Amino acid sequence: MDADVVVVGAGPVGLFLAAELRLGGIRPVVVERLEQPAAERKARGIGVLATEALTRRGLGPQLAAAHEEGMRDFARDHGSSLGHFANIHKILPDEDRPRTHIWQPELERLLADHAVGVPVHRAHRVSAIESEVDGVTAIVDTPQGEQRFSAAYLVGCDGGRGKVRSLAGFGFPGTPPLLRTIAGQVRFEGPVPPAGRYPGGTFLHGGSMAGVTESARDGEPGGPVTPAELAAAIRRVTGEDVVVAQVRDSRRFADQARQADDYRRGRVLLAGDAAHVHSPSGGQGLNLGLLDAANLGWKLAAVVRGEMPETLLDSYFRERGPAGAAVLRNTRAQSALLAPGPHVDALREIVGELMDLPQANRYFSDLLSGVRERYEFPYPAEEPVGLHSPEKxxxxxxxxxxxxxxxxxxxxxxxxxxxxxxxxxxxxxxxxxxxxxxxxxxxxxxxxxxxxxxxxxxxxxxxxxxxxx
Ligand SMILES: Cc1cc2nc3c(=O)[nH]c(=O)nc-3n(C[C@H](O)[C@H](O)[C@H](O)COP(=O)(O)OP(=O)(O)OC[C@H]3O[C@@H](n4cnc5c(N)ncnc54)[C@H](O)[C@@H]3O)c2cc1C
The missing domain is CATH 3.40.30.120 (Glutaredoxin)
Structure with missing residues (x-):
C-alpha cells in the first residue's frame, strides 16, 4: 500500500480530512489535479460548527485574525453585516457561537499549513478507481504519466463535479437549477440602476461587487463572466442599459440541489461538495463539508488502526446524511424566496417581518448554523448528547x-x-x-x-x- 487513505482533492475538505487522518495516527496521501491552489474567491466565510471544528485543532487565532477583514468585505458587498436568509439581511449574530468571515483561498492556505507532513501531489488527476475487497487503487494522470496509488480506503473530496462519485457508482439524486447567478468585482462607466428586485430577477450591487440572479436557462456558458454578458443580464433584469468597463474575480453559479444516496460504497467514501451540492445562499457549503471531514476523520483513522470495527463507518452517513439533507432543504427554500415575481415579493415581506421576532430570528440563525441538529446515536440519550459542544x-x-x-x-x-x-x-x-x-x-x-x-x-x-x- 502507498498509504492508508488516498484523499482525492486538496480543496478545504480534502486538506482538513487529511490533517484529521494524520492526527489519528495513520498515513493519508492527497492527490490534486490543479498545479497550484485555486485563487477563486468562492466562499467568504465558514459557519459556527466549522469555526469550532478548526478551533478545536488550534486554528482559532488564525481564524480570528482573518475575520475582521472578511467581515469588512462582507458588509461592503452585501450592504449589511447581518446574516441573511435569501438575501433578507436580518439575522443577528450568535454572540456565544460566532462564525468566521474568511476568503476561501486564505482558508485553504491555512489548512494546507495545518496539514503539514501529509504528502500532497499536485497536477495529479484521478481518472479511474479499482476497488478490491481489501483495498482500493486510484489511477492517476500525472506529468510523468500514469501512476497508481493503492490504499485501504479512498475518499472523494473532489468537489461537486468530482469524478469519484460516478466512478464508484454513487447515485446523486436531487433537483435541477431554478436560478442562476453571475457576479464579480465590476467597474461601471456612467449611471447604474438601483440594486434590488425587479420583475425579471435581482440586481445585486454593493461596494464594487455587482451581479444578477435570474431564472436558470439551458446552455449556461462556462468560463469567466464577460462585461458584455453582465451588461446584457442587467438589461434583461432592470430594463436599463449600463456600461460595464471591467469584470474581475467573476463567478457563476446555479442552485441545483443534489445529495449522494450514500457516503460510502465499500472502501470508497465521499465528503464535502462531492457528496452534496446546493446553492451558496447563506454560506453553508463549508460548514457542511468541513464537518463531514471532522466526522469521518477520527472514525476512519480508528478503523485503519484496527481499534474499531468497520461498522463504525456506518455512523458517518447516518449522522452526516441528515445534515446534508437539512442544508438542501433550506437552500431550496431560499431559492424559492429569491425567484422573481410579485407573489414572491409578498412572501419575502412576510418572512422579513417574521425575522423581526426574536424567536424567529434565532430560528433562522440556528437553521443556517446547524447548531441545533442532533445526531442520532445507537443508544438512548437526551440532549445535549448528539449535539456539537460549544467552546467552554x-x-x-x-x-x-x-x-x-x-x-x-x-x-x-x-x-x-x-x-x-x-x-x-x-x-x-x-x-x-x-x-x-x-x-x-x-x-x-x-x-x-x-x-x-x-x-x-x-x-x-x-x-x-x-x-x-
Ligand atoms: C460563489 C460561491 C460562493 C460560496 N460561498 C460560500 C460561503 O460563503 N461559505 C461556505 O461555506 N461555502 C460557500 N460556497 C461553497 C464552497 O465554496 C464549497 O462548499 C467548497 O469549495 C467545498 O469544498 P470541497 O473541498 O468539498 O470542494 P472543492 O473546493 O471543489 O475542492 C475539490 C478539489 O478537488 C480537486 N479535484 C477535482 N477533481 C479531481 C480529480 N479527478 N483528481 C484530483 N483532484 C480533483 C479540485 O481541483 C479541487 O481542488 C460558495 C460557493 C460558490 C460557488
Whole structure:
C-alpha cells in the first residue's frame, strides 16, 4: 500500500480530512489535479460548527485574525453585516457561537499549513478507481504519466463535479437549477440602476461587487463572466442599459440541489461538495463539508488502526446524511424566496417581518448554523448528547482556567469529570483524555466535538464502547 487513505482533492475538505487522518495516527496521501491552489474567491466565510471544528485543532487565532477583514468585505458587498436568509439581511449574530468571515483561498492556505507532513501531489488527476475487497487503487494522470496509488480506503473530496462519485457508482439524486447567478468585482462607466428586485430577477450591487440572479436557462456558458454578458443580464433584469468597463474575480453559479444516496460504497467514501451540492445562499457549503471531514476523520483513522470495527463507518452517513439533507432543504427554500415575481415579493415581506421576532430570528440563525441538529446515536440519550459542544471554559481543582479547545488538539476524545464523578476516570481508554473540572457537569466529547454522554456510569460504559471500543 502507498498509504492508508488516498484523499482525492486538496480543496478545504480534502486538506482538513487529511490533517484529521494524520492526527489519528495513520498515513493519508492527497492527490490534486490543479498545479497550484485555486485563487477563486468562492466562499467568504465558514459557519459556527466549522469555526469550532478548526478551533478545536488550534486554528482559532488564525481564524480570528482573518475575520475582521472578511467581515469588512462582507458588509461592503452585501450592504449589511447581518446574516441573511435569501438575501433578507436580518439575522443577528450568535454572540456565544460566532462564525468566521474568511476568503476561501486564505482558508485553504491555512489548512494546507495545518496539514503539514501529509504528502500532497499536485497536477495529479484521478481518472479511474479499482476497488478490491481489501483495498482500493486510484489511477492517476500525472506529468510523468500514469501512476497508481493503492490504499485501504479512498475518499472523494473532489468537489461537486468530482469524478469519484460516478466512478464508484454513487447515485446523486436531487433537483435541477431554478436560478442562476453571475457576479464579480465590476467597474461601471456612467449611471447604474438601483440594486434590488425587479420583475425579471435581482440586481445585486454593493461596494464594487455587482451581479444578477435570474431564472436558470439551458446552455449556461462556462468560463469567466464577460462585461458584455453582465451588461446584457442587467438589461434583461432592470430594463436599463449600463456600461460595464471591467469584470474581475467573476463567478457563476446555479442552485441545483443534489445529495449522494450514500457516503460510502465499500472502501470508497465521499465528503464535502462531492457528496452534496446546493446553492451558496447563506454560506453553508463549508460548514457542511468541513464537518463531514471532522466526522469521518477520527472514525476512519480508528478503523485503519484496527481499534474499531468497520461498522463504525456506518455512523458517518447516518449522522452526516441528515445534515446534508437539512442544508438542501433550506437552500431550496431560499431559492424559492429569491425567484422573481410579485407573489414572491409578498412572501419575502412576510418572512422579513417574521425575522423581526426574536424567536424567529434565532430560528433562522440556528437553521443556517446547524447548531441545533442532533445526531442520532445507537443508544438512548437526551440532549445535549448528539449535539456539537460549544467552546467552554473549564476550571480545575486548583482554580486554573482552560478552554475546552485546549484539550482537543490531539484529536483524542475528552472525558470531562465533575467532582462527584472522578472515579469514572478509570473507565477512560487510551484515546480519551480525562479532564477534572469543578465548574460544569460531566460529559464525554468525541474527537469531532460531539457530546457523546452525560449521566451515569452504565451509560458512560456504553458510550465509550460505541465510539472508542
Ligand atoms: C460563489 C460561491 C460562493 C460560496 N460561498 C460560500 C460561503 O460563503 N461559505 C461556505 O461555506 N461555502 C460557500 N460556497 C461553497 C464552497 O465554496 C464549497 O462548499 C467548497 O469549495 C467545498 O469544498 P470541497 O473541498 O468539498 O470542494 P472543492 O473546493 O471543489 O475542492 C475539490 C478539489 O478537488 C480537486 N479535484 C477535482 N477533481 C479531481 C480529480 N479527478 N483528481 C484530483 N483532484 C480533483 C479540485 O481541483 C479541487 O481542488 C460558495 C460557493 C460558490 C460557488
Amino acid at each position: 471554559s473549564l476550571v480545575d481543582d486548583d482554580g486554573r482556567i482552560t478552554r475546552l479547545s485546549d484539550h482537543t488538539r490531539t484529536g483524542r476524545g475528552v472525558l470531562v469529570l465533575d467532582p462527584e464523578s472522578r472515579d469514572l476516570a478509570a473507565l477512560a481508554p487510551k484515546r480519551v483524555e480525562v479532564v477534572p473540572v469543578t465548574n460544569t457537569e460531566s460529559f464525554l466529547l468525541r474527537p469531532d466535538g460531539v457530546i457523546a454522554w452525560t449521566g451515569g456510569e452504565a451509560e458512560l460504559k456504553g458510550a465509550l464502547d460505541t465510539w472508542f471500543g
